[in-house]
Each structure stands twice: as C-alpha cells, then as structure tokens.
Amino acid sequence: MEYEHVGREPGGLRQKMRTLGWSWSFGRWRGVDVRFHFSTIFSIPIAYLLFKPVDLRGVVEASLWVGGLSIFIFLHEIGHAFAAQLVGVPVKSVVVWLLGGLTNLSYKPEKPLHNLFIFAAGPLVNMLLAFLCVAVFILSALFFLPYSTSPETYVWFQTFQNLFFSLAIVNIILVIFNLLPVYPLDGGNILHAAMEWLFGKTRADQIALIVGIPILILLIVFGILTLDYVLLLFCILIAFSISTLNRTALKNVNLGLAWFFKRAAYYYLQGDYERAAQLYTTEIERQPGNINNYITRAGCFLAIGHGERAVADVERALKLNQSHLLALELRGEIHLLNKEYDAALERFVQAQALNPDWAVPYFDRGSLLLERGEYNLALENFNKAVSLHSRMPLFYVIRSLAHFRLGDLDSAHADQDLAVGLSPEESLAMVDVNLVLYQDNLDWAKDYYGRVLDKNPRNALALQGLAEACLVNREFDSAVTLFTRAIEINPREARLHLGRGKAYVESGKMVEARSDFEWVISKAEKLHLKQQADDFLKSMPPSMSRNERNLL
Numbered sequence: 359m360e361y362e363h364v365g366r367e368p369g370g371l372r373q374k375m376r377t378l379g380w381s382w383s384f385g386r387w388r389g390v391d392v393r394f395h396f397s398t399i400f401s402i403p404i405a406y407l408l409f410k411p412v413d414l415r416g417v418v419e420a421s422l423w424v425g426g427l428s429i430f431i432f433l434h435e436i437g438h439a440f441a442a443q444l445v446g447v448p449v450k451s452v453v454v455w456l457l458g459g460l461t462n463l464s465y466k467p468e469k470p471l472h473n474l475f476i477f478a479a480g481p482l483v484n485m486l487l488a489f490l491c492v493a494v495f496i497l498s499a500l501f502f503l504p505y506s507t508s509p510e511t512y513v514w515f516q517t518f519q520n521l522f523f524s525l526a527i528v529n530i531i532l533v534i535f536n537l538l539p540v541y542p543l544d545g546g547n548i549l550h551a552a553m554e555w556l557f558g559k560t561r562a563d564q565i566a567l568i569v570g571i572p573i574l575i576l577l578i579v580f581g582i583l584t585l586d587y588v589l590l591l592f593c594i595l596i597a598f599s600i601s602t603l604n605r606t607a608l609k610n611v612n613l614g615l616a617w618f619f620k621r622a623a624y625y626y627l628q629g630d631y632e633r634a635a636q637l638y639t640t641e642i643e644r645q646p647g648n649i650n651n652y653i654t655r656a657g658c659f660l661a662i663g664h665g666e667r668a669v670a671d672v673e674r675a676l677k678l679n680q681s682h683l684l685a686l687e688l689r690g691e692i693h694l695l696n697k698e699y700d701a702a703l704e705r706f707v708q709a710q711a712l713n714p715d716w717a718v719p720y721f722d723r724g725s726l727l728l729e730r731g732e733y734n735l736a737l738e739n740f741n742k743a744v745s746l747h748s749r750m751p752l753f754y755v756i757r758s759l760a761h762f763r764l765g766d767l768d769s770a771h772a773d774q775d776l777a778v779g780l781s782p783e784e785s786l787a788m789v790d791v792n793l794v795l796y797q798d799n800l801d802w803a804k805d806y807y808g809r810v811l812d813k814n815p816r817n818a819l820a821l822q823g824l825a826e827a828c829l830v831n832r833e834f835d836s837a838v839t840l841f842t843r844a845i846e847i848n849p850r851e852a853r854l855h856l857g858r859g860k861a862y863v864e865s866g867k868m869v870e871a872r873s874d875f876e877w878v879i880s881k882a883e884k885l886h887l888k889q890q891a892d893d894f895l896k897s898m899p900p901s902m903s904r905n906e907r908n909l910l
Contacts, residue, residue, distance in 0.1 A: 380395060387436065387439075387452075388443065389449075390450070390451060392432070393452065393453045393454070394454050394455075395454065398454060398455060401427065401428065405420040405421070422521055426528070427525075430487055431454050431458060432454050432459065433487065434459060434484055434532065435453075435454065435461045436483070437483035438452075438476055438480045440479065441478075442461070442463055445467060445472040447467055449464070450463070463476075465742075465745040466746075466748055470554040470555035470562075471551070473550075473551035474548055478544070478548055481532075481533045481536050481537055481544055484530075484532045488529035488530050491523070495523045498518065538573055538577075539569050539570060539573065540569075540570040540577075540596060541567075541570050541600045542596070546569075546570055546600075550565075550566045553565045553566065558779075559748075559780075560775070560776060560780065561779075563604065566600075566603055567603050567607075571600065574600065577596075598611065605780055605781035605784060613628070622654070623654070625637065626657070628884075631658040631661045631662045631884075631886050632885035633884070634655075634658050635659060638655035639655065647678065649678050652674050653675050653682075656669075656671035656672045656675070656688060660691075660695075661790060661886075662889075663790065665696075668692060669689075672689045672692065673689075681712065683709055683712050686705050686712070687705065687706070687709040687722065690702045690703075690706045690708075694722065694726055694729075697729075699729075703726060706722050707719075717744075717746035717747035717750070721743035721750075721753055723739045724737070724738075724743060724760070727739060728756070731763075733763045737760045737761070740753065740760055744757065750780075751777040751778075751785040754773040754780070755785050757773050758770040758771070758774045758777070758806065759799060759802050761773060762802045763802075770802075770805075782819055786820050786822070787819045787822050787823055787853075788823065796827040796830040798831070803827035804827075806823075807823050818848040821844035822854060824840050825841045825854075825857060825858075826857055829864075832864070835865065837857070837861040838861045841854050841858035841861060852883070852887045853887065856874065856878050858874050859871045859875045868899065871894070871898065875892075875895045876891075879891050
C-alpha cells in the first residue's frame with residue numbers, strides 16, 4: 359500500500375557516490391568483489407609531492423609507500439568484510455579509493471552489537487598492521503643494518519627501515535582518524551551502534567549528531583587553517599553522510615542542491631507536485647530521451663491523483679528501456695493501487711531480479727500481501743526491507759500495521775515509535791496517494807495516532823493523520839472535529855482546510871465546505887491543492903445568498 363517514491367528523490371540526490379561505475383575489479387576474495395577506484399591513480403602525484411624523489415632509491419621508496427597505503431586501506435576494508443561475514447551479512451564488494459575504502463554490505467544488520475563488531479574490525483586490522491610495521495622496523499635495526507657490508511647497502515636498508523616506520527605512522531593515523539566519533543567514520547558507527555544498543559535507534563541518531571557535528575566543524579577549521587584541500591573534500595563527504603542521521607537535515611541538503619541544480623526536483627521534494635510536473639514537462643521537451651524525467655513526472659501525477667497520466671509516463675519510460683528498475687517498480691505500484699495484484703507482483707519480481715538488494719520491491723511486496731491479509735508473509739518482506747534500508751519512516755509505519763493485525767501490540771508500538779522518532783513529518787501525515795492505507799484500518803490508526811496524542815494533544819500532524827483516517831473511513835463528524843483542532847494549532851496549513859472541506863461536503867454542510875475551499879484557493883502555495891479546491895467548488899451547487907440561508 360505504499361506509493362510514495364521511497365528512496366527515489368529526483369536526480370538521485372539521496373544516492374551515495376556511484377563508486378563501482380569508475381573502478382576496476384582485481385578478483386574476488388571469499389566471494390567478495392575486490393575493486394580499485396580510478397581515483398587511486400591520483401595517489402601517485404601525491405606521493406611524488408610528499409617524497410620528491412631524485413634518484414632510483416627515492417622512486418622505489420615513494421612507489422612502495424603508495425602501494426603500502428593502498429594495501430593497508432584494502433586490508434582495513436577486508437577486516438570489515440570478514441567481520442560482516444562472521445555475523446552472517448553478505449558482502450557485495452570492497453572498493454579502495456583515494457580517500458579511503460568502502461565495504462558494500464548487502465544490508466546493515468539490525469542488531470547493534472553486530473554493527474559494532476563490523477565497524478570495529480577495520481581499525482583493529484590497522485592496529486595489527488602498525489604493530490607489524492614497527493616490528494619490522496626494530497628487527498631491521500637489530501639484524502640488518504649492523505651487518506651491511508657497504509655504504510650503498512646500508513643506505514638501501516635504512517631506506518626500507520624508514521619506509522616501514524613511515525607506514526607504521528600511516529596505520530596509526532588511519533586508526534586515529536577512523537576512530538573519530540563522526541558518522542560515517544568507523545568511530546561514528548561504533549558510537550552509533552553502542553548508543554543504539556543502550557538507548558535505541560532514534561536516541562542513537564541524536565547522540566551521533568550531537569557528538570559528530572562539533573568534531574566535523576573542528577576538522578573543517580583545521581583543513582582551512584592548514585590549506586588541506588584533501589581533508590576539506592573529505593569533510594564535505596562526511597557532512598553529506600552525517601545529514602542522513604536526521605531526515606530534516608537530509609531533506610534540507612537535498613533541497614539546497616535541487617534549488618541550484620534542478621529546480622523541478624526542488625518543487626518535487628517540497629511536495630508542490632503540480633509545479634514540479636510543469637517543470638519536468640519543460641525538461642522532457644528539451645530532453646525527450648531522459649527516462650528519469652518521465653518517471654519523476656509520473657510520481658508527480660500519481661501524488662495528485664492523475665493516475666492515467668502517471669501510467670502514460672511510466673509506459674513511455676519502459677518503451678525507452680524495458681528493464682529500467684525505477685520504471686518497473688513504479689508500474690508495479692500503480693498496478694497495486696488499482697488492485698491488480700498479479701500484475702503488480704510480476705513487476706516487483708522483475709525489479710528484484712535487477713537489484714536483489716534494493717529495499718523498495720520487498721516493501722511493496724509486503725504491502726501487497728498486507729492488502730491480501732497474508733500478514734506473516736507481509737511481515738517477512740517488511741523485515742527484509744527494513745534490513746536493507748533502516749532509515750525509512752514509512753517502512754516502520756506499515757510494518758506496525760502488520761504487527762497490529764497479528765496481535766503483537768508491543769512490536770507495533772515499537773515500530774510506530776521508531777517511525778515518529780525518525781521523522782514526525784513523514785510518518786504522521788501521509789501524502790494523498792498513501793491515504794488508501796487507512797481504508798478499513800481505522801482501529802490501527804486510532805491506536806497509532808492516539809498514542810502520539812496521549813503524549814501531546816496539540817500535535818497537529820497526528821490530528822491531521824487521524825482526521826484523514828476518519829475521512830477515508832466515512833466518520834465525517836469525527837474528521838471535522840479533528841481537522842478543526844489541527845487548524846486551531848496550525849491555521850495556515852492548506853491540507854487541513856482542504857480535508858475539512860471534503861468532510862463538510864460529505865456531511866452536507868456546503869456553506870462551511872465552500873468557505874474552506876475558498877480559503878485554500880486564496881492562501882495555498884501548492885498548485886495542486888489550489889486545483890483540488892477549485893475542482894470541489896465547481897462540483898458544488900451554486901452558493902446561496904445570506905437571505906436564502908436565513909429562510910432555511
């Protein structure tokens with residue numbers, strides 16, 4: 359029952375660096391693809407600037423230092439990979455790049471202690487390597503240098519001795535830097551795992567932010583003072599990653615990027631779908647072969663209830679590429695919206711075959727099974743989706759419904775709390791196309807929103823969510839009451855006035871409905887809300903004069 363574009367913001371603003379696209383495979387280790395990113399080439403000029411070799415001995419020293427650094431980074435990542443395999447997490451690849459390495463896990467373990475073990479393994483490997491380099495340095499001083507028979511041999515042995523000392527320092531620096539408690543460095547992940555084990559996921563996110571941001575600021579200041587542009591680049595990448603711990607911060611980062619680089623994506627992320635669709639139409643006219651523009655415009659159409667136009671765009675995308683992952687998944691979601699379960703399942707299976715480690719197909723399959731009342735199978739798919747993408751609030755919201763239907767209230771409430779902790783905005787107020795979730799699930803909605811309102815009776819988002827659930831389930835008087843309470847708290851929210859207007863229409867209170875719709879038309883910033891209100895007004899009978907109302 360999920361039709362929001364989970365993890366598919368336009369332009370790929372939330373995607374990680376596409377490392378594998380610019381890397382070379384160097385074989386496999388225990389089933390893990392070992393790759394070196396093209397950026398490692400730039401370590402050669404960096405080594406030249408550091409060592410400034412003037413003879414063969416200098417060239418050999420610089421070359422071995424570069425090779426040693428790459429090997430140590432590789433072994434660091436192998437440590438992560440080996441630890442992950444020990445706790446049963448498949449590893450897809452290990453990538454070495456200029457500023458470090460990346461271990462691509464198939465999914466992140468749900469158990470915090472497993473995460474702690476995985477992220478501690480890398481620094482432990484570097485500690486061992488530093489010890490070995492120091493041991494070689496000491497042994498060479500004891501057993502090789504004293505027995506050198508010529509000055510040239512002595513100089514070469516001394517060069518290798520200095521090299522191992524330098525590599526020991528490199529490993530120590532790697533340990534210290536990686537253990538800084540800044541997410542997503544190993545230290546930040548270790549801190550997050552420990553805090554999650556002690557206090558839960560939401561509190562762990564908050565603690566990791568509170569601890570990590572000041573340290574990141576200090577690193578940036580240090581980089582500026584020392585003119586260390588490599589460190590500053592690394593800090594930029596860390597800043598993007600640390601923003602993922604807070605959904606609001608992540609959205610603001612994406613909004614900022616979209617404003618400068620793709621204005622249509624900015625309005626999409628703002629939920630101003632009609633304006634976004636208009637801009638994507640302009641993009642399509644300029645680049646008719648760009649599949650992503652069709653897919654995102656389809657998402658806009660779907661969000662504002664224009665299903666046929668959404669289908670048309672998805673079909674255009676599939677004509678351009680019949681194996682396009684996002685197009686297949688979105689087509690399946692539209693089938694699911696229309697209760698075409700077999701067709702939806704076929705598309706989800708196709709998407710899973712293309713990317714078995716993408717969370718969305720599992721989530722959508724779970725939603726399909728949930729609609730069909732197959733709660734245990736639905737829960738299995740939701741669990742898999744959460745293991746692959748643990749920071750999506752809607753995953754927890756919908757999984758809580760499966761737990762609720764199975765009578766496991768403790769698990770349902772735990773998921774609800776996780777969702778609200780990740781993002782109240784995304785978990786309490788559904789986008790329009792997701793309101794179908796409430797159909798025949800009013801008991802769950804009352805439990806969910808009731809728990810939030812017990813803690814804070816003035817939570818406008820919870821009042822809105824419960825009001826919309828009542829509206830979908832035809833409890834119009836309750837919907838009016840709840841929308842009115844929410845409007846008293848947040849009087850400028852157009853969706854509240856629009857929702858109350860719809861409830862008034864269903865209750866036969868046309869004068870009150872007209873007043874709400876007129877407010878939306880005059881005050882709303884989002885075009886699709888204005889258009890919806892205008893459509894409702896046009897479908898209503900002409901307004902009566904005050905004298906006519908008094909006669910009634």
